[in-house]
Every structure is written in C-alpha cells, then in structure tokens.
Amino acid sequence: MTLDLSSIIKAYDVRGTVPDQLSPQVAEAIGAAFARVVVLPEAPAGARPRVVVGNDMRESGPELVEAFARGVTAAGADVVRIGLCSTDGLYFASGSRSVPGAMFTASHNPAEYNGIKLCRAGARPVGQETGLTAVRELAQTYLEQGLPAAAEEPGTLADEDLLAGYAAFLRGLVDLSGIRPLKVVVDAGNGMGGHTVPAVLGTGAGLPELPLEVVPLYFELDGSFPHHEANPLEPENLRDLQAAVVEHGADLGLAFDGDADRCFVVDENGRAVSPSAITALVGLREVLKEKEAGRGATVIHNLITSRAVPDLLEAAGARTVRTRVGHSFIKAQMAEHEAVFGGEHSAHYYFRDFFFADTGMLAAMHVLAALGSQDHPLSALAEMYEPYVASGEINSRVSDVAAARARVLEAYTAAYPGIDVDELDGVTVSHWDGHPQWWFNLRASNTEPLLRLNVEAADEDIMEKVRDDVLSLVREVAAPATETEQP
Template sequence: MTRIDLSSLIKAYDVRGTVPDQLSPDVARAIGAAFARVVVLPEAGDATRPSVVVGHDMRESGPELVEAFASGLTDAGVDVVRIGLCSTDGLYFASGSLGVPGAMFTASHNPAVYNGIKLCRAGARPVGQDTGLAEIRELAGDFLGDGLPEPADAPGAVTDREMLADYAAFLRGLVDLSGIRPLKVVVDAGNGMGGYTVPAVLGTGAGLPPLPLDVVPLYFELDGSFPNHEANPLEPANLRDLQAAAVEHDADLGLAFDGDADRCFVVDEHGDPVSPSAITALVGLREVAKELEQGRTPTVIHNLITSRAVPDLLHAAGAATVRTRVGHSFIKAQMAEHQAVFGGEHSAHYYFRDFFFADTGMLAAMHVLAALGSQPHPLSALADAYQPYVASGEINSRVADVPAARARVVEAYVTQQGAGPVTTDELDGLTVSHWDATPQWWFNLRASNTEPLLRLNVEAADEDIMEKVRDDVLSLVRDTETDASDTPEEQA
C-alpha cells in the first residue's frame, strides 16, 4: 500500500490547508470517501439510508471542493444534502436538526488561499483526533496512494436544501429580543458569513418580524479574498474599524464575527473590547438563571485561560463549573459528559446545550443584546461587573528551546517556592497560581502543538501585579537568546 501523508492538512481538530496544493478536489474526494467509511456508514448501520449535510462559506474554492467531497460520499452509497452558503454554526444546526453527520467547508479566519473542512457526527457531535479524524486521515491517504474503492452498487443521491430560515427561526426561539429597548448595533462581518446570517437572524432577511435593532453593517459583502481586513477579530488590528464605527454612529455596542461566523467579539459604546471571559460570565449567568428557574442544577464549562471571575460569579449564582483544556473538542466532550447548559472559551467560542452542545457566535451575540436591552445602563457599565481583574491577553514567544524555557519558569516559580502559597497544575501546559494568597495572580504557560512557541496568559487582581508577573515570566521564557513576538493565539 502507498499512503499519502496528509498530516500537514488534517490536524487535531479539522482539515485546513492551502488550495490547491494541499487541499485539491482529488484530496476532498478522498476525504469524503474516508468520512463515509469511518463515520457515516458505521453510524447509520442497517437502520436507515445514510445521509450527510454539507455546506460552505464564501471562499471561491468552496463549491468545487464540495462537489468533489460529495462524489466521494455518493460513490460510497451515501446521500448528500447540500445547503450551500452557511456559517459553521448554520451547518451545526443542520446536522443537529436533521440528525445526520455534517461537513462544513471553511478555513475560518485564515487568508483567502486557504480552505478546510470541519466534520461532525449526527447531532453536531465533533470529529476530532480521538473521535475519527486520525482514521479519516490515514484512510484518505490510502485512497490517494492506491486509488478509490469501486463505487457502491446503489450510489447516493445529491439534493439541495435551504436551511437559513430554519436556522434563524431556531435562534429566535432561544432568545426573545422582541421586548428589549431599541439598540443601535454596528456589526463587522469582515466580508465573511456574518454578512449572510446577521440579516436573517437580527433583521428580516429570512422573513421574520423586525426586532428593535438598528443594525449598521460593515463589510457585509461576501468576499473570500477579505479585501478590508482579515476575518480574525482575535487580532486587535482587525477590530479597529468596528471600534471607530461604534463611536462614530453613537452605537450601543459593536459585534465582530470571524470568517465562518462561529465566533463573536463584542465592543462597548466607547469602542472598548469586552473580554470573552466577561461575555462567558454574562451569558453563563443568564443560562444558569434559566436552569435554576426550571429546578435544575446548572453546570457551566470554561477553559483554563478564562478569567477567575467566571467560576467566582457562576459559583455565587448557584452553578457548578468544570475547568477544561483549551480546544473545542475538549469543551464539547465535557459539555456532553456533564450535560452542561453553557460553555465558554477565551477565544470567543461559546457553546450551548440548547444548540446541540455546539458553538455559535450568533446565539452568544443575542444573549448580549438581550442582557443590554433589558436594563437601562450602557454596556461599559454592565461589562464592568464581569471583568473585575486585569489580564495580559495571550502573549506568544518564539523560543529556540521550548523545554529549556519552560524549565527556567518551573525552577523560578515551582522548585524555589517549595511548599509555599503557590499551587500548580498541568491540565494544559503549566498553571501557577497565587490566587489564595496576597497579592492575587496566576499564569498559564502552554506550548504550541505546531510551532516553537510558548503562550503566556497572566491575570491578577490589579494591573501592577499583572505587569510584574508578566514581565518576570517573559524574561525567563525569552532569556537573552530568543526571538519573541506578542501575537494573539489564532483559534478557528
């Protein structure tokens, strides 16, 4: 057997690469054939005729790749339901509501030359490294090296279906915005799929009644070349247009979506960013209150980079919290295991039990609008209650020797501390905490899986302490020989 190595294309969470040198129609066809045999056919068994729902974002390469992927499925005897243009959470909605596996063709915030595939099982359950993606990578490599199997005796059929209106109506049913006070909201879609979904959900584009929202659109034209700025709001430079427009239009808030619109970032009326941790606390408290009203004990998931304010506020409200590693596959697994009502990450991914345990930036945005519009205060005042501490943001350092740099930090903060007030854990990288003593601070240092980088996050009760810990750890990490850059982590 001659296996083609696809490890540079099919990673731990999804398929992501440049078109066409890494992700070509032939590769997409092989991945479709492998997806059919690893996930779709075993999941269907003998009970039903297997089916997969497939969508794509606004990238020019999407339709051709979808066609090739669909042929790999239909040759294996699997029906394909094409829903055309959609956001990633729109694809999750289709998978969850139709009860079939799904495939979303997107490279999220990556530049135009990229495309990719996010795969899920029926009910929007994730397909990751440990839940089928490694097997898909190997089998697709075999098919590329030795040829695809002979087509099934009864090939699958391809049908087209419109899901946008159903998606919009479903979200409207989860958060009622009809009674809020009038709000002006600037939305920066970054020429991504937010320009397709926002008019349907927050406007009347899907035939739904108007809401008390005055939406000021920025870059709603779908354009996979991203002519205005990258569709990655985690990078501060890509928020500048939204920040300026929020002030210029005297808006109540601003929303920014990434390329596939599964993440949402928020700025207040002054254009100041509201941290994803604050949004996690705000939305989490709304979902917790709803659970308590129903007589249920709520659980909320958060990753270990989110602010300590998140568990503090949620515990005070009567919720249990579960701290997880960074990454959507870990969050989704914990969401399902604990039947959690909500989950949040520092990268602005927000997960909802009522949305098939999947992440949706649009539903998080609707919760923010509901919270703001149901009380008289500006968002800056509302957000202050959810972000009492000072955080560094994620700082990346490119180092020549990652283990040696980490060892210097361990020596300074763990070995020399002895049995003092500092506590440590290695759930995901190294977390060192001085939170139960004075002054309060903690930091997490994680290595990148793909580059010689160390990622540092620091939080403290006041800015002076945060800066002191940040600068001290960075001096240990970077030493005198390393090249360093302060760039935010990119998460799709």
C-alpha cells in the same frame, strides 16, 4: 509525491492551502473516508446514510464540496448540500436532522486557505481522538492506492437552503422582541456574518422585525478579505468596528470571524469586552434560567478564561468544570456533564440548547438581550464581569520549548515553595490563594516552536510584573513584552 495528510489534518479539523495541499483529489479522498468511518457505520437501521455539507464564501468552496460529495456518494451515502452557511448553520443542519455534517471553511485563515470541519450526527465533534485520525489514515490510503470501487447503490445528491430554519431556531431560543431599542454595528469582515446577520437579526428570513438598528460593516461576501482579516482575536482587526461604534453613537459592536462561529463584542466606547466577561454574562443568564425552573446547572470553561467565570457562576449556584483549550475537548465535556453553557477565551460559546455546539450568533443574541433588558450602558454591565486584569495571549518563538518551560517552573517553584502547579493543558502556575493574587498558563503550540503565555492578576501592576518576569525567563532576556497581545 503524495501529500502527507498529517500536514493538513490536525487535532480538530482539516486546514490547508488550495490547491497544493487541499485539492479536489484530497477532498474526494476525505469524503470517501468520512463516509466509511463515520456516516455508513452510524446510519440508523432502515434509514438512508446521509451527510449535510455546507461552505463559506471562499472561492474554492464549491469545487471542494463537489469533490467531497463525489467521495461520499460513491461510498453509498446521500449528500444534502446546503450551500453558503456559517459553521453554526452547518451545526444546526446536523443537529436538527441528526445526520453527520461537513463544513468547508478555513475560519479566520487567509484567502489562500480552505478546510473542513467534520461532525457526527447531532453536531457531535469529530476530533483526533473521536474519528479524525481514522479518517486521515483511510484517506491517506486512498490517495496512495486509489479510491475503492463505487458502492452498488451510490448515494444521491440534493440541494436545500436551511438559512430560514436556522434563523427561526435561534429566534426561538432568545426573545429579543421586548428589549429597548438598540443601535448595533456589526463587522462581518466579508465573511459569513454578512449572510446570517440579516436573517437572524433582521427580517431577511421573513421573521418579525426586532427593535434593533443594525449598521453593517463589510457584509459583502468576499473570500479575499479586502478590508481586514476575518480574525477579530487580533486587535488590529477590531479597529474599524471600534471607530464605527463611536462614530455612529452605537450601543455596542459585534465582530464575527470568517465562518461566523465566533463573536467578539465592543462596548459603546469602542472598548473590546473580553470573551471571559461574555462567558460569565451569558453563563449567568443560562444558570438563572435553570434556577427559575428548579434545576441545577453546570457551565464549562477552559483554563485560560478569567477566574471571574467560576467565581461569579459558582456564587450563583452553578457547578463549573474547567477543561483544556480546544473545541473538541469542551464539546465532549459539555455532553458528558449535560452542561447548559460553555465558553472559551477565544470567543467560542457552546449551548446545550444548540446541540452542545458553538454558535457566535446565539451568544450575540444573549448579549443583546442582557443589554436591552436594562438601562445601563454595556461598559457598566461588562465591568461587573471583569474584576481582574489579564494580559491576553502572548506568543514567544523559542528554540527549545521544553527548556524554556523548565526555566519558568524552576524559578517559580523555588521562589514560591508549595505553589499550585497543574498540567491539565501546558502548565498553570497559580498564586490565587496567596497575596498578591495572580496566575499564569504557559502552553506550547501544536504546530510551531511557540510558547503561549496568559497571565491574570488582581491589578495591572501585578499582572505586568508577572507577565514580564515570565517572558524574561521564556526568552532569556530581561526586557518587557513587545509582541502583539490579544484581547
């Protein structure tokens, strides 16, 4: 029975278990489809159509890359394999060379998974509404009816290492040479941060030494993730980093996910700094840089980030744009508004100067620059950007998502006539202009019968009350939250 590709090709990327869902045959079909939907039609006149392809440390990566490349070259496009890289390393390759790209990674998913993140030339996103649906449909046809005949002039295959170029490019965006000496613990989670951190923050790419003492945790590339899942969004996966920061008396800690496109930050006390605070901190640096050059600045943030983000950035003179959750949405808004920076609650950070793409490493460098350019500890610096209290994202499994959402809306619109309700992404109910101040967002999962709740309020008591009241309505119980909450 032929696999239904809609089970692994979702809104933003390809993600499935190997080999039952994502097999070499499937990768070859996707490569052939990607070449015909994106690569060939968009190749500049007179230029060879070309794709850059990279992979993370998962054992299945090289075989899947080889199969994908067969599909692409048979269609008549060249493939440049850049080997082991982070996802933002692939974006650098695509952006700097203005060619489409494919990154083989399952990000933070368990070892049995792999996947593909596709982009157009210049690291522009390929999502459900920007070509991924067409790629899926054509690849499905190839699986069911067979691949088309090879082009009269098949593409070529070449190998290049772009790690040094990636490291030099990032070093050129943030100058860390003049900061005070810092000790930083980095947890790579056996993912690609173990490959990129020595090159960017060390001297592995032949760059000048920085005033940083890096204490490495789990830098060995191992797609079986022997120490913990490479998903720092889950609090238990930060435990080792938090303990190491305190043990070593470090100034901060950094944790990267499996493909190292997200970065999480821990202060000198081992406390996680929220991605919203990082969004505000980095966004403010970018806004002030534009202001010094006599230019205005726009910053994008998704609707789950703290209200502190627009509050602080608008006070500094920036224009802020609120968007749906999801990297393809925020990347589109980044390009449309020529935004200098964008941030998400999931620790994806986007930069105009990095092809409007997301890079955890560049965000980490901004944090190091901000901390190292003054004498206060990170806890004091972060406190400026975290004036409110958030619940983190709480998942509830419900039998009827629509009914649960309706219960919540009915209760709150009855209790607060005229309350602000919007449906940009799920439903956001806001009492921010009243007293006490609070808001919450309730979003349905795209793949499971889950409702995801995020609450923010002016203080802990208010947040806990709103959180527990909403959860009791969602779950039809009168009990407080018991599920794991994410930072």
